[in-house]
Amino acid sequence: MKEVLVCGLFILFFDAVLCLALWVGLVLLKCSTCGGLAGVWVFGAVKWAILHVFTRVLTDGKPPGELSRLVILVCLLTPVFESGRILMMPPSETYMGPPYDFSMVLLGLMSSSLACVIWEKGLCADGKVKDNNDQNARQLLVRVLKYFKPDSLYLIAAFSFLILGVVCDTFIPLYQGIVIDMLRGQVLQPSFYYAIGQLALISLGSALFSGMRGGIFMCALARLNKRLKHLLFHTLLQQEVHFFEDNNPGRLSSRLHSDVDRMGRTVALNANALVRSTVKTCLMLKVMLGLSWELTVLTCIEMPLLALLQNKYITLTRELKEKTQDCHAQNKDLAFQTVSGICTVRSFKGEKDELRRYNEALDELCQVKRQSGIYSAVFLLVRRLVSLGIKILMLVQARSLMLSGHLSIGSLLSFYLYQKPMSVNLREILYAYGETASTVGVISKVFSYLDRKPKWKKAGELVPEKLQGKIVFQNVTFTYPSEDKPALKSVCMELQPGKMTALVGPSGSGKTSCVSLLKRLYEPQEGQGQILLDGEPLHYYDHKYFHQKMALVSQNPVLFSGSLRYNIEYGLNDCTFEKVEEAAKRTNADGFISDLENGYDTDIGECGRKLSAGQKQCLAIIRALVRDPQVIILDEATSKLDVEAQHTVLQEILACGRTVLVVAHQLKTVEKADHIIFLERGAVVEQGTHQELMAKRGRYYRLKEELFSQQS
Numbered sequence: 001m002k003e004v005l006v007c008g009l010f011i012l013f014f015d016a017v018l019c020l021a022l023w024v025g026l027v028l029l030k031c032s033t034c035g036g037l038a039g040v041w042v043f044g045a046v047k048w049a050i051l052h053v054f055t056r057v058l059t060d061g062k063p064p065g066e067l068s069r070l071v072i073l074v075c076l077l078t079p080v081f082e083s084g085r086i087l088m089m090p091p092s093e094t095y096m097g098p099p100y101d102f103s104m105v106l107l108g109l110m111s112s113s114l115a116c117v118i119w120e121k122g123l124c125a126d127g128k129v130k131d132n133n134d135q136n137a138r139q140l141l142v143r144v145l146k147y148f149k150p151d152s153l154y155l156i157a158a159f160s161f162l163i164l165g166v167v168c169d170t171f172i173p174l175y176q177g178i179v180i181d182m183l184r185g186q187v188l189q190p191s192f193y194y195a196i197g198q199l200a201l202i203s204l205g206s207a208l209f210s211g212m213r214g215g216i217f218m219c220a221l222a223r224l225n226k227r228l229k230h231l232l233f234h235t236l237l238q239q240e241v242h243f244f245e246d247n248n249p250g251r252l253s254s255r256l257h258s259d260v261d262r263m264g265r266t267v268a269l270n271a272n273a274l275v276r277s278t279v280k281t282c283l284m285l286k287v288m289l290g291l292s293w294e295l296t297v298l299t300c301i302e303m304p305l306l307a308l309l310q311n312k313y314i315t316l317t318r319e320l321k322e323k324t325q326d327c328h329a330q331n332k333d334l335a336f337q338t339v340s341g342i343c344t345v346r347s348f349k350g351e352k353d354e355l356r357r358y359n360e361a362l363d364e365l366c367q368v369k370r371q372s373g374i375y376s377a378v379f380l381l382v383r384r385l386v387s388l389g390i391k392i393l394m395l396v397q398a399r400s401l402m403l404s405g406h407l408s409i410g411s412l413l414s415f416y417l418y419q420k421p422m423s424v425n426l427r428e429i430l431y432a433y434g435e436t437a438s439t440v441g442v443i444s445k446v447f448s449y450l451d452r453k454p455k456w457k458k459a460g461e462l463v464p465e466k467l468q469g470k471i472v473f474q475n476v477t478f479t480y481p482s483e484d485k486p487a488l489k490s491v492c493m494e495l496q497p498g499k500m501t502a503l504v505g506p507s508g509s510g511k512t513s514c515v516s517l518l519k520r521l522y523e524p525q526e527g528q529g530q531i532l533l534d535g536e537p538l539h540y541y542d543h544k545y546f547h548q549k550m551a552l553v554s555q556n557p558v559l560f561s562g563s564l565r566y567n568i569e570y571g572l573n574d575c576t577f578e579k580v581e582e583a584a585k586r587t588n589a590d591g592f593i594s595d596l597e598n599g600y601d602t603d604i605g606e607c608g609r610k611l612s613a614g615q616k617q618c619l620a621i622i623r624a625l626v627r628d629p630q631v632i633i634l635d636e637a638t639s640k641l642d643v644e645a646q647h648t649v650l651q652e653i654l655a656c657g658r659t660v661l662v663v664a665h666q667l668k669t670v671e672k673a674d675h676i677i678f679l680e681r682g683a684v685v686e687q688g689t690h691q692e693l694m695a696k697r698g699r700y701y702r703l704k705e706e707l708f709s710q711q712s
């Protein structure tokens with residue numbers, strides 16, 4: 001900060017020296033004026049170039065934003081002031097140039113320093129942050145544009161049609177004027193028809209080119225959206241499970257759909273509007289300068305003032321826009337949760353509570369929108385007042401120009417005819433800029449997901465032909481990413497092929513955590529032990545192979561809407577119908593399947609709603625068996641089956657020397673196990689057969705009644 005202040009003082013001093021040098025030069029050359037207004041602007045430009053180099057030298061080539069703005073301000077001050085003075089001067093007076101008074105130079109320096117301090121400290125307090133933000137925003141926009149690369153041909157065609165359309169648009173009023181001039185003649189000359197033909201042709205061209213431009217832009221936009229959504233969905237699917245716990249489905253769905261749409265639309269449509277309005281503005285500016293440069297200057301003054309206002313408005317509303325997006329996502333999520341869990345909501349009579357929660361979320365959204373509304377109203381009011389002020393100044397100026405004979409009524413009328421579309425163009429440019437800037441938040445969020453690297457070890461390529469299925473937990477300690485306390489502490493255990501091992505323990509003892517680690521839904525932190533399958537760490541195995549060989553069946557399996565067969569074959573490309581039928585027969589499930597209306601092709605409804613709990617479990621077991629797994633993890637997966645079916649399924653699962661791990665809550669399941677591992681507070685406390693543990697009369701013996709109280 002101190003260095004910026006010292007450099008600022010040096011710049012001001014050097015500016016004063018430059019002004020003094022000019023004054024001395026003019027005195028020595030005996031010049032009475034410095035070349036009128038043009039000379040003042042030229043001196044301003046030269047001064048800017050010198051001060052710019054000087055600032056770069058002072059700051060080792062990296063001038064901070066504050067100093068660059070100070071340099072622009074001190075260089076612009078005199079030219080702008082003198083231009084205003086000329087505009088306000090009665091036409092009878094002749095402009096003699098700026099007064100040669102050193103006190104004026106000092107006054108200029110003081111006022112520009114003061115303006116700079118007010119701007120940096122008051123209006124733009126977060127100048128540095130803003131500089132960084134602007135740079136980030138630019139990089140983000142360039143990155144969005146880069147995603148358009150595969151559509152370059154579309155864009156070249158669209159922009160070509162855009163420029164052709166704009167050129168036609170600009171000439172329409174000119175030809176209308178020519179036709180109107182001809183209408184004044186009593187006799188209709190052939191040239192009138194010629195002019196009408198030209199006007200019709202230009203109007204047709206304008207309509208045709210504009211239509212083509214719009215259509216091609218929309219096409220390119222749809223292709224961009226498709227590409228971005230595909231990429232984002234692909235990136236999301238790669239993320240670790242913890243990511244999905246941290247980001248609720250509503251928020252992710254909002255990023256994937258509304259945010260990607262908004263991102264593409266804003267950048268593409270605003271780039272379109274920006275180019276169209278800029279080309280139009282340049283063409284119109286040329287005509288307007290020809291009519292009256294004084295009025296044109298006044299029209300152009302409006303633009304930086306409005307840009308300043310718009311900039312402030314964008315800074316104030318940027319955060320609100322992000323909040324609005326988050327509120328929308330939260331509302332969506334709440335509604336989705338309630339609707340999808342309507343049975344639970346109804347059975348607990350939770351409708352009122354859900355309505356209250358939804359209402360609270362709506363209130364929050366309403367409050368954010370109210371605040372945005374207030375900012376928008378104040379911005380509109382100030383913008384209108386600025387425009388009105390400029391219009392009044394223009395009328396005063398036009399009157400004095402007409403009184404002095406420099407402007408005719410006709411020219412004034414033409415000027416006003418051009419001025420309105422010109423203001424619309426300028427506003428469109430500002431709006432496009434503002435709209436794009438306010439979407440930066442949305443864009444950066446989408447990119448933050450696109451750039452996110454999944455925080456789990458990449459799967460290897462190990463696909464052994466024969467897998468025994470021996471699993472070893474080697475001193476595994478595991479803490480959930482959102483927690484501080486470990487859920488598993490130095491767990492050591494072995495699961496043998498051809499044996500059924502039961503994990504037993506009170507609620508929260510870490511049984512599910514063991515299963516999650518085994519299925520690689522989570523991973524032990526670095527240096528906190530490892531899990532080996534046939535002597536190799538789990539992540540060495542090929543992803544698809546691993547999940548095929550290690551099947552998990554839970555108490556409430558997740559099923560997808562679609563046919564029974566689709567659910568069984570889910571994720572398998574080479575599964576034959578015979579294999580499906582065989583697995584169903586082996587688990588005695590073919591009976592209930594053939595009773596269904598369309599057998600294996602019966603639609604089971606959303607999440608398998610049309611099936612009973614037992615049928616869902618059967619389906620999940622068939623889905624696991626059809627993969628021919630070597631390790632099967634059952635999380636009370638047969639609890640809804642009758643005793644006979646449970647027996648058949650367990651026999652089938654234990655066949656082929658598979659390794660079976662059961663998360664057991666029922667005494668009868670535990671009694672069938674070859675080995676029991678008793679967990680308490682994330683640590684293995686005891687292990688052995690049921691009889692051994694009972695004989696030991698340790699923790700398992702004492703807690704047995706509690707553990708299986710539901711069944712006894």
Ligand SMILES: Nc1ncnc2c1ncn2[C@@H]1O[C@H](COP(=O)(O)OP(=O)(O)OP(=O)(O)O)[C@@H](O)[C@H]1O
Pocket residue numbers: 245480482483487505506507508509510511512513514
């Ligand atoms: N996704 C998670 N994020 C953070 N902590 C978790 C998560 N899942 C479980 N835990 C914590 O880890 C500990 C062990 O939980 P775990 O689900 O493994 O127990 P459990 O033995 O399977 O319990 P239950 O028999 O009730 O299913 C608990 O203290 C729990 O609060």
